[in-house]
Amino acid sequence: MLTNTDRRARVLVVSLGGTIASTTAQSAHGVVPQLTAQDLVDSVPGLHEVADIETLSFRQVPSGDITLDDVVALSRLIRDRLKDGVDGVVVTQGTDTIEETSFTLDVLLDGPSPIVVTGAMRNPTQASPDGPGNVLAAVKVAASPDARGLGCVVVMNDLVHAARFVRKTHTSSLATFQSPSCGPLGWVKEERVRVVLRPNHLARISLDLLKDVPRVALITCAIGDDGRTLRTLAASGYRGTVIEGFGAGHVPGVMAPDVENLVAQMPVVLCSRTGAGEVLDNTYGFVGSETDLLSRGVISGGSLDARKSRVALTVALAASVHREHAIEQFVHVRDSVV
CATH class of the missing domain: 3.40.50.1170 (L-asparaginase, N-terminal domain)
Incomplete structure (x- = not known):
C-alpha cells in the first residue's frame, strides 16, 4: 500500500x-x-x-x-x-x-x-x-x-x-x-x-470460491427470431444463458415459451441490445415483454449490458455449487453497479 x-x-x-x-x-x-x-x-x-x-x-x-x-x-x-x-x-x-x-x-x-x-x-x-x-x-x-x-x-x-x-x-x-x-x-x-465521478462499491465474488469456469451462452435477438437456438443450449453443455433482447428487454412473443423452458434448465439473464440504460421491470405487458419474461423466471440484467452480465453469471456459476447461490451472487453484483 x-x-x-x-x-x-x-x-x-x-x-x-x-x-x-x-x-x-x-x-x-x-x-x-x-x-x-x-x-x-x-x-x-x-x-x-x-x-x-x-x-x-x-x-x-x-x-x-x-x-x-x-x-x-x-x-x-x-x-x-x-x-x-x-x-x-x-x-x-x-x-x-x-x-x-x-x-x-x-x-x-x-x-x-x-x-x-x-x-x-x-x-x-x-x-x-x-x-x-x-x-x-x-x-x-x-x-x-x-x-x-x-x-x-x-x-x-x-x-x-x-x-x-x-x-x-x-x-x-x-x-x-x-x-x-x-x-x-x-x-x-x-x-x-x-x-470527477466515483462509482458505487461493486460487490465482489471471491476468487477462492472459483472452480471450473462454465460455458454461458449469449443470444442476441433479431427480427423474426423464433427461439429454436434456445432449444439446443442445454444439450450443448451450457450452464447459463444471457439473452440480449430488444429495447427495454423484449423478445418476439413466439420465443417466450422456449425462454421459459430454458429457465427450467439453467439461469437465464435478460439484457438489452441497445448498449445503454436499464432493463425495465413492469412497463409492457405483451407476450415477450420484460414483465412477461420476468414472470417466467428470467433474471433481469439491470444496468449491466449483455457482455458484462455474461461475465457476472459465469463467475457466479463458477463460485457456486447450487443454482440458487449462483443467482444470488449474480444479483448481488448486479444490484451494486448503480
Missing part, C-alpha cells in the same frame, strides 16, 4: 498481446502479437519518471483468444503481486475484449489498489500509434492516489472509464471506448489524474 507520499509508486505492467503488441512477422500477411511487456514499457518516453516499473509477459495472443480461465489466472497473479507490495497494476491487451477482461477483474479483485486495463487501436507499425500514450496514461492512473478505490478501470485516449460501464463503440476510432450510461470517471491532464 502506498502510504508515504515521498515514495515512488511501484506499478506492475502485465501484457497479454493484442494490437498494442503487434508487429510485422515474416510468416504472416499482417501484424501479429510479438512485443513483450518490457518492449512496451521501453517504447514510452518518460515512463520511468512516473513510477518504478516492473513487467511481466503473461500471454501473447489476439484479444479474441483470451479466455475467462486466462483472466481468472491473471486475477490470482494480480492479487499475489498486490500482496507483495505493488501499488498499482496496468494490464495491456487487445481492445476487442477489454470490456470483458476489465469487468472480470473488477468482479474478482477487491481492495483499493488501482487496476488499469489499456490497449491500442493503432499498432506500432502505423503512423502515430496510440499504444505508448495509452500506456503512459494508464501508468499515471495506476500510480495515482486519486485512483484508489475506483475498482478496475479502462484508460484509453486519456479518459478513465469504469469497467462496469465501458463499451467499445467503433471498429477503428481512437475514441472508440465510451461509457454511454454515465460518461468517463475522469481524465489524465499532463501529470495529473482528474477523477
Whole structure:
C-alpha cells in the first residue's frame, strides 16, 4: 500500500498481446502479437519518471483468444503481486475484449489498489500509434492516489472509464471506448489524474470460491427470431444463458415459451441490445415483454449490458455449487453497479 507520499509508486505492467503488441512477422500477411511487456514499457518516453516499473509477459495472443480461465489466472497473479507490495497494476491487451477482461477483474479483485486495463487501436507499425500514450496514461492512473478505490478501470485516449460501464463503440476510432450510461470517471491532464465521478462499491465474488469456469451462452435477438437456438443450449453443455433482447428487454412473443423452458434448465439473464440504460421491470405487458419474461423466471440484467452480465453469471456459476447461490451472487453484483 502506498502510504508515504515521498515514495515512488511501484506499478506492475502485465501484457497479454493484442494490437498494442503487434508487429510485422515474416510468416504472416499482417501484424501479429510479438512485443513483450518490457518492449512496451521501453517504447514510452518518460515512463520511468512516473513510477518504478516492473513487467511481466503473461500471454501473447489476439484479444479474441483470451479466455475467462486466462483472466481468472491473471486475477490470482494480480492479487499475489498486490500482496507483495505493488501499488498499482496496468494490464495491456487487445481492445476487442477489454470490456470483458476489465469487468472480470473488477468482479474478482477487491481492495483499493488501482487496476488499469489499456490497449491500442493503432499498432506500432502505423503512423502515430496510440499504444505508448495509452500506456503512459494508464501508468499515471495506476500510480495515482486519486485512483484508489475506483475498482478496475479502462484508460484509453486519456479518459478513465469504469469497467462496469465501458463499451467499445467503433471498429477503428481512437475514441472508440465510451461509457454511454454515465460518461468517463475522469481524465489524465499532463501529470495529473482528474477523477470527477466515483462509482458505487461493486460487490465482489471471491476468487477462492472459483472452480471450473462454465460455458454461458449469449443470444442476441433479431427480427423474426423464433427461439429454436434456445432449444439446443442445454444439450450443448451450457450452464447459463444471457439473452440480449430488444429495447427495454423484449423478445418476439413466439420465443417466450422456449425462454421459459430454458429457465427450467439453467439461469437465464435478460439484457438489452441497445448498449445503454436499464432493463425495465413492469412497463409492457405483451407476450415477450420484460414483465412477461420476468414472470417466467428470467433474471433481469439491470444496468449491466449483455457482455458484462455474461461475465457476472459465469463467475457466479463458477463460485457456486447450487443454482440458487449462483443467482444470488449474480444479483448481488448486479444490484451494486448503480
